[in-house]
Amino acid sequence: MADAPGRTCPLIYRTNARGLLTAPLVQAETLYVVGGLYGNHLSLASILALADAExxxxxxxxxLVFNGDFNWFNAELRHFRSINETVLEHVAMQGNVELEIAQPSPGAGCGCxxxxxxxxxxxxxSNRIMERLQGVAASAPDIRERLRRLPCQLRARVGDLRLGILHGDPDSVAGWGLALEAMPPAGECNDTIxxxxxxxxxDAFACTHTCVAYMQDFRIHDRHCLxxxxxxxxxxxxxxxxxxLITRVSVSPPLVxxxxxxxxxxxxxxxxPVDWDMTAWDGWFGTRWPSGxxxxxxxxxxxxxxxxxxLERANRSVSP
Structure with a gap:
């Protein structure tokens, strides 16, 4: 089963934790980590509005750092271009979706x-959604090339905080090692982490791939990590x-x-939290992805x- 399309992990996805030492550096007073936008143009507009409000x-x-999977539901050329052209005005990195758009791996399916x-x-x-998205992307080779050049990992410095920005986990763009299901009980750690x-x-990892939100901290060699x-x-x-949801990392508290x-x-x-016009989104989604x-x-x-x-399962942070 692990070799089936959608379950396999291509070699091109492989990374490692030490790669973050030389990954591109982002320095900011306030950082938005925007993972899993999934082609939602209304959410994107709301996130930009949140930034403007600050x-x-x-x-x-x-x-703004888009740490992958900013494409998914936008499987038509106009919205594919619009999402990517807007995202690529900011800091961005590859998720498995962008990797499979830019340079599909045989047998990878959706790359999840x-x-x-x-x-x-x-x-x-998911494999069928990716096939449709790849078909649209074939008409935008310029976007595919820009996606191909994006990094798979980033590091950031916000105040005194050192942040590793990933899509999946330190070992793979599509890794599930930082999934909530893989976490030890709150207040504990394991050798891998x-x-x-x-x-x-x-000091912290920010990720998104598994699409299940949570925050958990750890004591590692007398350091507080997150x-x-x-x-x-x-x-x-x-x-x-x-x-x-987005992850906001800042020297100042959030406005919302x-x-x-x-x-x-x-x-x-x-x-x-990120809010948008849900009625408009339902209409947009239903027109492009109808029932069935x-x-x-x-x-x-x-x-x-x-x-x-x-929500109560997501907040697993323990005061240092």
């Missing part, structure tokens, strides 16, 4: 490298709440009430009702 309030201009606990129907439908932090020489997964910027993250957050190295790390389509079957319920994930 500037109007006299705060530093936020640096889904683990065994993910239903086969979900995997197959400890080694990743030690090798990367960072993993924060924003889940999805372009889809619902919690039961009964249709909003997206975060869903949860903590401070690390004197820097604010918060899960900030792969995206409607896999994501329709989550988009309208939220996933089964609950």
């Amino acid at each position: 500037v109007r309030a006299g705060l530093a201009v936020p640096t 490298a889904y683990p065994d606990w993910v239903d086969g129907g979900v995997v197959e439908r 400890g080694t990743w932090f030690t090798d990367a020489e960072v 993993v924060v997964n924003n889940g999805s910027a372009g889809m619902a993250n919690f039961r009964g709440d249709r909003r997206g 009430q975060p869903m949860y957050g903590t401070t690390l190295c004197g820097v604010h790390c918060d899960a900030v 389509s792969p995206a409607a079957r896999s994501y329709g319920k989550r988009i309208k009702e939220g996933p089964g994930h609950r």
Whole structure:
């Protein structure tokens, strides 16, 4: 099963924690980590508006980092171009979706490298969505080339905080090692996580690939470290709440009430909600992915009702 399209992990996806030592550096007073936009143009507009609001309030201009999977539902040429041209005005890196758009790997399918606990129907439908997206991208070779040149990892410095920005985990763009399901109980650590932090020489990892939001901290050699997964910027993250989430890392507190957050190295790390016109989004999505389509079957319920994930499961941070 691990070799089936959608479950395999191509060699081109392989990374390692020490690669973060030489990854491109982003320095900012405020950083938005925007993972899993999934082609939601309304969410993108709201995120840009959040950044503008900070500037109007006299705060530093936020640096937006799109850490992969900013494409997915935008499988038509006009919206494909619009999403990518806007995102690529900011800092961006590859997720598995961008890798499979830019340089498809034989047998990779969607490139999600889904683990065994993910239903086969979900995997197959993701492969079909990717095929449609690749067909659209074939008409935009200039965008594909720009996506191909994006890095797979970034490092950032916000105040005294050293941040490793990933899509999946330190070992793979599509890795599930930082999935909520892989985390030890709150307040505990394991050898893999400890080694990743030690090798990367960072205080925090920001990731997104698994699409399940959480924040958890660890004590590693008397250091306080943090993993924060924003889940999805372009889809619902919690039961009964249709909003997206971004990770805001800043020397100043957020203007809007975060869903949860903590401070690390004197820097604010918060899960900030992203709202948009849900009626307009339902209409846009339903026109392009009608009932019975792969995206409607896999994501329709989550988009309208939220996933089964609950907010109380996401905040796993323990005060240092």
